[in-house]
Amino acid sequence: MGYYLPHLQDNTRKVFLFLAAICLLSSYPSSVLADDTAVDDPAFRDQNDVIYVAPEEVCPTSTGDTVSDIAITGGDNEEKAWNYLTGKGLTSEQAAGVMGNITVESHFDPRASNAGNYIGIAQWSANSRWPALVRWAKDKGLDEWKFETQLQYLWKEASDKGSIDGIKKYTDVPHTTWYWGRFFEVAIIDGSTSETPLTNVQDLGDRTTAAQNVFDKYNGTPSNPDSPATQSSGSSSCSGTGGGSGSGTVGAGHGDFVDSGEVTGWSTVEANAILTDSVWGTKLLYNGWCASIVARVWQGGDIGFGYAPHYAMTLWEDHRSLVHTDHNAKKGAILIYTGGTVYGHVTIYLGNNRILNDGHIEDATAKGDDYLGWVDPNDLAWQSPHKLTNVDFLSPYQYE
Numbered sequence: 001m002g003y004y005l006p007h008l009q010d011n012t013r014k015v016f017l018f019l020a021a022i023c024l025l026s027s028y029p030s031s032v033l034a035d036d037t038a039v040d041d042p043a044f045r046d047q048n049d050v051i052y053v054a055p056e057e058v059c060p061t062s063t064g065d066t067v068s069d070i071a072i073t074g075g076d077n078e079e080k081a082w083n084y085l086t087g088k089g090l091t092s093e094q095a096a097g098v099m100g101n102i103t104v105e106s107h108f109d110p111r112a113s114n115a116g117n118y119i120g121i122a123q124w125s126a127n128s129r130w131p132a133l134v135r136w137a138k139d140k141g142l143d144e145w146k147f148e149t150q151l152q153y154l155w156k157e158a159s160d161k162g163s164i165d166g167i168k169k170y171t172d173v174p175h176t177t178w179y180w181g182r183f184f185e186v187a188i189i190d191g192s193t194s195e196t197p198l199t200n201v202q203d204l205g206d207r208t209t210a211a212q213n214v215f216d217k218y219n220g221t222p223s224n225p226d227s228p229a230t231q232s233s234g235s236s237s238c239s240g241t242g243g244g245s246g247s248g249t250v251g252a253g254h255g256d257f258v259d260s261g262e263v264t265g266w267s268t269v270e271a272n273a274i275l276t277d278s279v280w281g282t283k284l285l286y287n288g289w290c291a292s293i294v295a296r297v298w299q300g301g302d303i304g305f306g307y308a309p310h311y312a313m314t315l316w317e318d319h320r321s322l323v324h325t326d327h328n329a330k331k332g333a334i335l336i337y338t339g340g341t342v343y344g345h346v347t348i349y350l351g352n353n354r355i356l357n358d359g360h361i362e363d364a365t366a367k368g369d370d371y372l373g374w375v376d377p378n379d380l381a382w383q384s385p386h387k388l389t390n391v392d393f394l395s396p397y398q399y400e
Contacts, residue, residue: 072148077108077121082218084151092219094167097176100211101185104203110147121150122185128286129157135365139254158184160362161282177211178204250274255353255364256327262351263332263376265385270331272297272388273350277361279391284359293359293394294334294346298377300386322380323373332385334377338370349374359394 070087074080081102085095105123106112113119117126124130133153137144144150158164163184170176181187181201194200201207250270263269276297284293323336331351338344348356353364378384 072151077110077147078214079218080147081108081151082214082221084155088155090164090167091171092215093171093173094176096173096211096215096218097167097170097178097180098184099214100173100177100207100209101180101187103210103214104207105185108147110145110150121147122154133157139365173211173215174198174208177208181207250350250352250354250361253353253355253363253365257349257353257364258328259331259351260328261330263330264378266330266332268300268385268387269298269348270350272300272385273348273356273361275388276359276391276394277356280359280394282360284394286358290346290358294348294356295382296394297356297359297388297391298332298334298348298385299383300388319375319380323375325373327371329374330376332376333374335364335374336372338372344372359391 070084072080072084074083078099081099082095085098086092090098102108102121106121108121110121112121112123114123118124119126119130120133124133133150134144136153136156137149142149142152155164161184163180166183167176167179170179175197178198178201181204182195185201187202188194189200189202192200198204250273276293329335329349331349333349335347335349335355336344337346347358349364350356350361354361355364
């Protein structure tokens with residue numbers, strides 16, 4: 001798949017055809033929603049007709065990215081999960097909703113496997129979410145097969161993805177169970193995109209029954225009485241001061257990139273990325289339109305798309321002289337990956353090992369070892385970045 005751009009110069013069209021097809025069948029997950037992403041600016045919204053985004057939707061309250069922020073205690077894995085989740089601040093109803101889903105998915109067995117396609121207590125997909133867990137565990141020096149490791153990663157992934165903040169909006173067992181199955185497990189029925197509460201979750205009755213059993217068993221029991229939860233180093237209260245370690249408003253991430261400057265128009269690209277992430281979150285992940293999303297966010301407007309028989313490797317071969325194969329990327333550069341297929345994948349580098357991947361800000365480690373290089377779009381004759389006033393033009397890509 002490629003993109004038809006009738007109003008761009010020929011060389012720009014060739015470049016984008018490569019980037020567009022770069023991600024047709026690729027996109028690998030990772031921890032997703034960035035903490036410390038943005039602060040609401042009423043003046044900017046008024047001047048640019050931007051729809052208000054609630055601060056709690058822009059910046060989650062915690063990511064749980066540290067390993068030992070709270071002790072994991074209990075007689076068995078079920079009890080450990082209850083103590084951990086309630087110790088991290090979930091109510092009994094919310095913890096039960098999570099655990100009802102785990103019961104159906106794996107019965108709390110960290111080695112549970114569904115024909116090798118789904119693995120672990122949350123049945124992470126073997127070709128995407130599970131590799132991200134393994135990379136995180138190895139980075140922390142942990143055994144990915146231990147229940148404690150998977151439980152901590154579940155909290156981190158759910159926090160990054162926005163699922164912890166999401167489940168906290170619900171106060172009864174049926175709704176917390178539904179929410180976790182629909183938005184964290186993504187156990188949807190026949191590819192449906194419905195988000196109507198208490199619908200579109202596989203085996204919802206079994207999940208809810210299991211959750212209610214957990215609630216009845218543990219409600220009222222103390223959670224980690226000897227080990228109170230503490231604020232993790234990855235946490236943020238969205239105080240309005242921006243990212244974690246002097247990197248602006250996108251925070252600091254994990255990876256092996258070294259910033260080597262900024263592309264021309266970087267401040268606009270950064271603002272566009274933050275707005276896109278705050279509005280869309282994880283809704284555009286893995287939809288196959290990464291190149292169009294990247295180009296629209298980078299340039300700040302609709303540049304059109306269509307079909308053409310050009311793949312990522314076409315541009316890689318045709319423009320290799322413009323692509324830097326090192327990890328010394330500029331802020332605002334386009335990162336190119338093989339994506340494990342002939343099509344490839346692209347993201348926008350935001351500095352300090354953070355990227356915009358399918359419209360969502362996350363760590364550079366979201367991608368594996370298939371990195372090819374980075375390129376400055378200014379070298380590809382792209383038009384100068386323009387500040388976004390809204391991101392509604394990304395709507396067609398939400399469930400492609």
